[in-house]
Amino acid sequence: MKHPMIIKMIMRRYRVTSKYISKKLGMKDGPSLSADICSETLRIDHMVTILDALGYQLIFRPKGSGPLPEWSYPIRWSDYQTEQTEE
Secondary structure, three states: HHHHHHHHHHHHHHHHHHHHHHHHHHOOOOOOHHHHHHHHOOOHHHHHHHHHOOOOOOOOOOOOOOOOOOOOOOOHHHHOOOOOOOO
């Protein structure tokens, strides 16, 4: 699952909008935050800031280190691989 989908799922779970996140971060609500949330090229510092506003944190851990806690969302390299079609 890619990070934009995870962020949107967390927002839906807590019933928050980009306006709420903007207010919590002390920014003006606008298209830039919504675009950041939907962007697959979101800078990691922006992602961490958005996750922090939602009450989440980014954690690095070794693969296969046991089951994830409830409401955890793994991001895998394979989620970002696009299939190339041969012509």
